[in-house]
Amino acid sequence: MSMVGAKARGSHLFRPLSVLALLIVINLIKGADYFSISVINGALYGNIPNILFGAAELVVLAIGMTLVTASSGGQDISVGVAAAITSAVFVRVLLNAGHITWLTIVAGFLASCVAGIVIGAFNGSLVSIFRVQPMVATLILFTAGRSVAFMIDGKLSPVLANNLTSQIGGVIPGVPIQTPIILTVVFVAFVAAFLKTTNLKLYAESVGTNEKAARLNGINPVKIKFLTYMILGLCAAVAGFIAVAKAGRHDSVNLLKYVEMDAILAVAIGGNALSGGKFSISGSIIGAYTIEVLSRTLLRLEVGTETIKAFKAVFIIILMVVASPVVREFAAKALRRLRAGANSGSAPKIDAPEAAAVPGPDTAASGPEAVAKKEE
């Protein structure tokens, strides 16, 4: 167990990256032109840019979700709804302004950020001050939020028909990369700088690991939890901004529907414990891209759209079984037995493939099980 722990600490990105690599290999087997990139109208298109483009909102939300998960040990299920509300505010400001310039877009974006922070404060106050379970606290907004968004945007899915927002959701002339990708990169860099220069990461981890101990060490858990929820609100505002610019219209019923589940999944695939504590933002980002790659791989393999969800579920189950503590312990034991037999000369190098191979039969067992259920 201790060895597994050490390995997990040593390379926490091993698991998410190996999953991503596996998916890419599957894609390469399907067709060798997977990495090909073409230039259309001065911008890059291809599989890789499309994945980066498609996962933009999910990445942003996964970052916020990681922080919230780490500090409060629970998940916010209202992020999609929050993004719908903030983008409704954005659209409202834009439509009220009449003439749309870069200035009004910035003003609208700032207004939506304020809305996001207010939403985050609402959820955060319930979680930190009233000590409600995060999922329950965010359930309130989850049930009521879409109606609020509908009332803010005023009419049935207002359309943003203008050059500037379509440039934000598509391509700015002269820039070879699609704008949402740039926005994601900027946001990730901003978050990375923020976490490097502040103590937030350490504080959030200590609150999530042991709230009492953190308090005795002079950290205010209420404040830290509150702060992480406000940051998630901000992330939701950014994600909503990107999503509405991509779509070109604000559909308060379908905008970023079910994205909260994907965001939580990204956090889990990234190797973070959903019960809080130590976290890795980079893992969650890779997790978010993995989900996008998975969906696109299934499409590429010509799986019917109605069956995609079932395949996705089987994939997630296999992934979680391989990563589960019991299977890992079993793998570690088998490894130790192997090592006892052979000399432990180049053991660390054998480690990785062995650990991946040992749970093989187990996953194979769960595969047919799930398939058998499918046939029922």
Add this chain to the structure above:
Amino acid sequence: MRSLKAAKPKDALSNSNLLFLIAAVIFVLMYGFAVLRYPGSFLQFQTFFDLFSLNAPLIIITLGISIVMIGGGIDISVGAVTGLVTMCCAVALESGRGSVGGAILLALGIGVAFGLLQGYLVAYLEIQPFIITLAGMFLANGLLTTIHKDPLNVTRLSFVALRDFEIVIPWLGKHNRLGNFIPLEIKLGAVVVWVLVVLLAVLMKWSRFGRDLYAVGGNSQSALMLGINVRRTKFCSYLLCGFLSGIAGFVYIMTTGAGNVGNAAGFEMKAIAASIIGGTMLSGGVGNLFGSPVGALILLAINELIRAAGVNSNFQAIVGGLLLYLFIVLQSVVVWMRGRGKFRLALPFWLLPDKKEVENRS
């Protein structure tokens, strides 16, 4: 509040019963208000029994999710499994070969299969329940759309007879505006709900499994030390929840008579909300099975009230959210005030009385 403080710690109300009491009082108050405000519709017995007849699947799901939540887990696949069951039953009944009995077996089989898979993965492989049941939800959704995408109306005669079967109680009826006498009619689903509520409440209160589950949900570490088989208990709770989803699915199709992709969509969140309003805590170990149907009834009565008031449907969701907010804050404040009377440290305040209970029980 004063009466609570006056109670001696020896026979103090447990948190489970306290939260249930709050929910029950709120429901009675709300229904009383509704009767006073809209006597035309709410004074009829039919309105009250319709709450059960038309929403039986939701109440059954709420029971299942409450059991899982008392054990400290969560199951968000219930709605999707219920939807899958309705569609499978519809396809089986329409295929010409299946019988009603076969459809019931199929429904229960699907529910149990999901319960087995998720229970095994959560209890024995120690995977986070949220992720596994999320995957279960995707799986059920995907299978549902794979099997049949379009609405499917069941026309089989024996099933239609079952669907239209209603228990008539003549002496509780009412004269309508034209003076014709309309007796009270109760659908079979409502009867299933009542039977299940009683059975499960007895199971949770007096069976070994029920007591074990409370202990596991309250503190699985100390439950383990008391010699309880924590893994098997958790596994059984998921199995039971899956089984109940199967029943809910069949009751659903018995009520509506059609398989549809949108059947029972979003029920998981409604069920969780109902369960919480009924006094079950997501942290586990606290809850009362009589509270779950009361919680569901509160949610449904809110909707009825808003509909009676003629508010537009957008406000319906918002008012529902606001009321949920009130309940949650109220629960949190009540539990906090109780906890403060006993000890001053602000950490898991609801754990102490419960631990004592667990020790007393064993």
